[in-house]
Amino acid sequence: MTTLARRRRYSRDPLGLRRALSGPLLPGLVAAMALLAALAVAGAQGAAALAQRWQRGAAAAVTVQLPEADAAQTRRALEALRAMPDVAEARAMDEARLAELLRPWLGGTGGLPLPAVIELRLANPRADPVLVGDRLAAVVPGALVEAHGLWVQRLAALAQSLRWLSWVVLVLVAGVAAAVVAVATRAGLAARRDAVEVLHGLGARDSDIAGRFARRLGLMAAGGALLGTAAAVPALALLVDLASPWTGAGAGGSRAAGGWAALPWPALAAVPPVAFLVGWATAQLTVRRWLRHLP
Amino acid sequence: MVRFEAVGLRYLGSGPHAGAWGPEALTDVTFALPRGSFTWLLGPSGAGKSSVLRLMHLAIRPTRGEVEVLGLRLARAPRNMLPAVRRRIGVVFQDFRLLPYLSVFDNVALPLRLAGRPEASLRADVTEILRWVGLEAKADASPAELSGGEQQRIAIARAVVTRPDLLVADEPTGNLDSRQARRLLALLREMNRLGTTVVVATHDEDLVARFPAPALFLHEGRLHDPDNARGLHADSATDDDIG
Ligand SMILES: Nc1ncnc2c1ncn2[C@@H]1O[C@H](COP(=O)(O)OP(=O)(O)O)[C@@H](O)[C@H]1O
Ligand SMILES: [Mg+2]
Numbered sequence: 085m086t087t088l089a090r091r092r093r094y095s096r097d098p099l100g101l102r103r104a105l106s107g108p109l110l111p112g113l114v115a116a117m118a119l120l121a122a123l124a125v126a127g128a129q130g131a132a133a134l135a136q137r138w139q140r141g142a143a144a145a146v147t148v149q150l151p152e153a154d155a156a157q158t159r160r161a162l163e164a165l166r167a168m169p170d171v172a173e174a175r176a177m178d179e180a181r182l183a184e185l186l187r188p189w190l191g192g193t194g195g196l197p198l199p200a201v202i203e204l205r206l207a208n209p210r211a212d213p214v215l216v217g218d219r220l221a222a223v224v225p226g227a228l229v230e231a232h233g234l235w236v237q238r239l240a241a242l243a244q245s246l247r248w249l250s251w252v253v254l255v256l257v258a259g260v261a262a263a264v265v266a267v268a269t270r271a272g273l274a275a276r277r278d279a280v281e282v283l284h285g286l287g288a289r290d291s292d293i294a295g296r297f298a299r300r301l302g303l304m305a306a307g308g309a310l311l312g313t314a315a316a317v318p319a320l321a322l323l324v325d326l327a328s329p330w331t332g333a334g335a336g337g338s339r340a341a342g343g344w345a346a347l348p349w350p351a352l353a354a355v356p357p358v359a360f361l362v363g364w365a366t367a368q369l370t371v372r373r374w375l376r377h378l379p
Numbered sequence: 380m381v382r383f384e385a386v387g388l389r390y391l392g393s394g395p396h397a398g399a400w401g402p403e404a405l406t407d408v409t410f411a412l413p414r415g416s417f418t419w420l421l422g423p424s425g426a427g428k429s430s431v432l433r434l435m436h437l438a439i440r441p442t443r444g445e446v447e448v449l450g451l452r453l454a455r456a457p458r459n460m461l462p463a464v465r466r467r468i469g470v471v472f473q474d475f476r477l478l479p480y481l482s483v484f485d486n487v488a489l490p491l492r493l494a495g496r497p498e499a500s501l502r503a504d505v506t507e508i509l510r511w512v513g514l515e516a517k518a519d520a521s522p523a524e525l526s527g528g529e530q531q532r533i534a535i536a537r538a539v540v541t542r543p544d545l546l547v548a549d550e551p552t553g554n555l556d557s558r559q560a561r562r563l564l565a566l567l568r569e570m571n572r573l574g575t576t577v578v579v580a581t582h583d584e585d586l587v588a589r590f591p592a593p594a595l596f597l598h599e600g601r602l603h604d605p606d607n608a609r610g611l612h613a614d615s616a617t618d619d620d621i622g
Contacts, residue, residue, distance in 0.1 A: 287464075
């Protein structure tokens, strides 16, 4: 009974890799890198969401608010603005869109008196919005010119670069993981050099030997990645929850549930399989290159 | 079966001589071994016996000349053609080269598993070959628990479990006492009687006297041919074989 179990165990592992390639070091390192990868994935996704939302909100770089304006005043302001050479386009924002933009800050807007808002696109983005405001105030008293859209555009650009940075981090993490696996593979080859040479001499193909190393190292990397990703989830949920006012998640249902639901689950679920592939491919390459020394 | 034609061999230096080619370990070695023959490979230490056997079991390639083994021309054969031919060759080393963390059974089963034989059909073959070498009872032991003679019989069992066409043994009795050595030779001769071509390198002259057979004699990397074992004259090559 025990003999049979032992025999079955050994027969699947003729190189003794379960003992030669073991210990917490490799899975631990891969876990740490999977944690970084999960953060980077979530960062990329979060930055993309922020950038998209902000860019939508900032379609007009400059807005004009007319507090307590009636339709006639709004029309007069529009005419005045369209007459100015600096203004390429002036458009009154409809109420539904205004409510949507304000929702993160005000919650529902039912019952609150909303100002009339006119969106402007300046002919020259560097033109000074203050001059526009001064000239408009002469026609429609109380008009406020707000250049926040310029800031939002800059923030969106920042979010966009954060997104690219996250991808760079992801590629770096994968590269470091591959290097760690390559080092572990070489250590395993050194520990099992005699066994590898015996198998080679018995007529094992390179693919037989490399496949055994690759399966073992792929599984170790995937195990570590699973741990690291799992460890990243609570931290990510907290971050997503904190960011929900800006990303528009968490509106409606409870905020805690919003945090979990808004996690980039498909990307997180992909981290362990990708780690397996990185480990598998690195071990294949490393072992095959090493075997080239044998005839 | 096995044919050497003007074979020259140099080793690539290691250590302080890394990258430099050493002197010729074999020079103009020419011979042919017919199918089903038993041949001694004799000569003093350093004469090149191991080098000849390494060429025969495809562990190295010749520097010049041609080595033909089981129809494969080694000098220019693509690398991916070698494993299949290696699986038709059994090898026994002086230091056994068993895998210490596998049981005796798994060591002997290794070549069959590499050949992709299903577990169900491989049990009977392994058990039969272990019975043949008289170590059926040790199937679940670890190699380290066996004596040198027993380990070498396991190594033979591993070498012949696939019924190879060619069996080469490099000083197989070097680590055995004379009784164990004779028992080992009896096994090798029996394999030969069953049709396997066998080549045994040794410098144990008592053993050669007990089991007379054609011999190739190497000296400083060159071949002397007292028994005309080179097989260059087809008529005389196999006559002494049964000995
Ligand atoms: N791996 C090797 N690297 C360099 N030189 C070697 C190697 N193996 C053998 N030689 C050299 O080749 C010659 C023949 O050695 P070998 O074939 O082992 O002879 P034998 O088996 O008859 O003792 C010797 O001069 C030895 O130094
Ligand atoms: Mg030798």
